[in-house]
Amino acid sequence: MQFTIEIGRYNPEGTYAERAVQGECFPPPWDKAPPKHYQTYTVELPEHAVVLDALIAIREYQDESVAVRCACRSAICGSCAMWVNGHAHLACKSKLTEFTKDGKTRVESPPSMPVIRDLVCDMTTFWGKHFKVNPWLDAKKPEPGPMEEYRVPNAAMEELIQEVSCISCGACLMDCESFAVNPDFLGPQALAQAYRYVGDPRDSKTRDRLGEYSGPGGIWDCTHCYECVTQCPKGVDPLEQILKIRRLAVDAGFTNNPGTRHADAFATSVKHSGRLNELTLLPKSVGLFNVFGQLKTLPSAINMIRAGKLPPIIHKSIPGVSRIKAIFDRLGGRFK
Amino acid sequence: MSTTLLPEDLPLDAHTRTRSAQTKRYGFFPGCVAKESCKELFNSTMLLADKLGIELIELTAASCCGASVVNDVNRDVARVLNARTYAQAEALGLDDVITICSTCTGHMRAANKELRESEARMDHANAILGKFGAKYQGTVTVRHLLWLLIDDIGLDNLRSMVVHPLNGLKVAPFYGCHIIRPESVNGWESARNPHSLEDVIEAIGGEAVDYAGKTRCCGFHIQLEKDNVATDMVGQNMRMAKERGAEAVITPCPLCHLALDGYQADSAARWGRTDLPTFHLPQLVAFALGVPPDKLGLNKHLIDPRDVLVDRDLIA
Numbered sequence: 001m002q003f004t005i006e007i008g009r010y011n012p013e014g015t016y017a018e019r020a021v022q023g024e025c026f027p028p029p030w031d032k033a034p035p036k037h038y039q040t041y042t043v044e045l046p047e048h049a050v051v052l053d054a055l056i057a058i059r060e061y062q063d064e065s066v067a068v069r070c071a072c073r074s075a076i077c078g079s080c081a082m083w084v085n086g087h088a089h090l091a092c093k094s095k096l097t098e099f100t101k102d103g104k105t106r107v108e109s110p111p112s113m114p115v116i117r118d119l120v121c122d123m124t125t126f127w128g129k130h131f132k133v134n135p136w137l138d139a140k141k142p143e144p145g146p147m148e149e150y151r152v153p154n155a156a157m158e159e160l161i162q163e164v165s166c167i168s169c170g171a172c173l174m175d176c177e178s179f180a181v182n183p184d185f186l187g188p189q190a191l192a193q194a195y196r197y198v199g200d201p202r203d204s205k206t207r208d209r210l211g212e213y214s215g216p217g218g219i220w221d222c223t224h225c226y227e228c229v230t231q232c233p234k235g236v237d238p239l240e241q242i243l244k245i246r247r248l249a250v251d252a253g254f255t256n257n258p259g260t261r262h263a264d265a266f267a268t269s270v271k272h273s274g275r276l277n278e279l280t281l282l283p284k285s286v287g288l289f290n291v292f293g294q295l296k297t298l299p300s301a302i303n304m305i306r307a308g309k310l311p312p313i314i315h316k317s318i319p320g321v322s323r324i325k326a327i328f329d330r331l332g333g334r335f336k
Numbered sequence: 337m338s339t340t341l342l343p344e345d346l347p348l349d350a351h352t353r354t355r356s357a358q359t360k361r362y363g364f365f366p367g368c369v370a371k372e373s374c375k376e377l378f379n380s381t382m383l384l385a386d387k388l389g390i391e392l393i394e395l396t397a398a399s400c401c402g403a404s405v406v407n408d409v410n411r412d413v414a415r416v417l418n419a420r421t422y423a424q425a426e427a428l429g430l431d432d433v434i435t436i437c438s439t440c441t442g443h444m445r446a447a448n449k450e451l452r453e454s455e456a457r458m459d460h461a462n463a464i465l466g467k468f469g470a471k472y473q474g475t476v477t478v479r480h481l482l483w484l485l486i487d488d489i490g491l492d493n494l495r496s497m498v499v500h501p502l503n504g505l506k507v508a509p510f511y512g513c514h515i516i517r518p519e520s521v522n523g524w525e526s527a528r529n530p531h532s533l534e535d536v537i538e539a540i541g542g543e544a545v546d547y548a549g550k551t552r553c554c555g556f557h558i559q560l561e562k563d564n565v566a567t568d569m570v571g572q573n574m575r576m577a578k579e580r581g582a583e584a585v586i587t588p589c590p591l592c593h594l595a596l597d598g599y600q601a602d603s604a605a606r607w608g609r610t611d612l613p614t615f616h617l618p619q620l621v622a623f624a625l626g627v628p629p630d631k632l633g634l635n636k637h638l639i640d641p642r643d644v645l646v647d648r649d650l651i652a
Contacts (some may be wrong), residue, residue: 030357033475085528086548087526087528107455177553177566178553178558179570181565182562182564182568197567202492209552214421220561221561221565222558223553223555223557223558224513224514225513225515225517225553225555226513229518237518241500243408244409247410258560258561259561260409262560262561263405263406263408266403267405267406267409267410270402270406270417274399274400275371275400276369276403277366277372278373278398281560282560283527285560300599303389303598303601304373304598305566305640307635307637307638309373309374309637309638318397318399318588319396319397320468323420323468324417324420326464326467327413327416327417327464328413330409331410331412331416331464332412334409334410335406335407335410335413
């Protein structure tokens, strides 16, 4: 079969880092991206071929200047994550027939990462985040002797199968919407790894970890966009792991952060009226004693009121709200 | 055992109209925002239902779906709250629950999936609901109005109902994360290449603008934690739409509407002025189907959408 591949070629001299404007967000907006042009190649491959087959064929037989990073070719090493038709995928796992759109397949380096050359992006940011969560076991004392082993219930490790499946390809971070505008965010991969150790019964630093992940750039910086869940080629579901850490962190008492305040304000409103009370949600989430924060929200609040978007002053409860209270009392945990 | 009718379910509110036996009836879950700051969404949905000839029976006693916030901290509560909503729909003999919010769709479907896939979770929920004499049997399907338009009304049918075609108005679709992702929960269309909104835009005489931001996040769910992140997301997506020639945006989600409509002014400093008016899905469809524009709450937007309609000679 004949396939048309469009490769995003980058001028090797033009990296994001060099062109980033001081004081501006990183990665920079797309119009400040390095000079890029798309070069089209046509390859003859069998129907079952994957994107990486095409890239290797192009590099070997047509244009040796195309830079591509790959190793195992079987979705286990995580080297070949790149943008295929505008989303992060492993090139070795993406069948060409499935990824042909309007007669072609567009392959490029993800715009959220600095580019080294062509399809090779700089993963330094990714590894920095990965190591920031201390992705190793800090074993409980006493450690077993040299000829002994830790005994862990099977069920406890089964809980972690998803996180252990991570191959650190970075596809989730490449498409993470929060990271794209908030470079300090630890991101889905690092936080999924974080849960792998938080959830490990052998680890001794669980509390420290939860405190650290609750800070700025941590679990509460995720926007629930589910891009990571969609992009992960190994079914890790990073967002679900972030939510697990949120629950554990709140239960462990790490509640002095905007995320928990917002959740508390929201849940209280639902508990008392069955519905969201938009009027009280905003001030409560910002923190009632946070004068600066309250002032900052004032202009948007005034704009909303002027447009007639004022929620009802008297917030009506739903019929049978006592039942909602009963559900919260029974299951609420922190929301009782 | 048959579901016990909850006393709170019985007095159906004023929006319930009696129709012939042929009128298709749906359970309707408007969600909190459509009842609070985006009442224009609720009203235009009811007006659209009239034009479509369907009956939306509002589940007046339904609670909030959890909207990802309750679920974050306590999934059990969110699941049981939703089970209670489904029990009400069942008690009214309604299998379909129609939502008008992407976030409600995603989280209600997720709760429903959790309940239907595990007997233990269903029993757990019913043990609590049982105390009020309610029971969820697992028959409810949660769908968005957008899906209803395509599956039940049909695009050809919709096209034939149009009386005010949009004269090629260039509309950028903005899906909202939770109506397409994760695919394991929604799965109604591809999470990477959805085209239902484009299909609807074209059916009502508009021109759909293709841009990378259409499936991206509006930042609403992080606005109260990190407002600058949300503002940047809005700015980035709206600029992409504007550069592709969009004159307006359409979204099936009131949370996206609040973010896009509310924060474009704030994002202008960094991303340039975009000023794209953001229509709720039923607003624009109802307009095309002949609902008078003054009934659609077009004056309740921060960025007035009437200007583009005037530019295109759609309203005087």
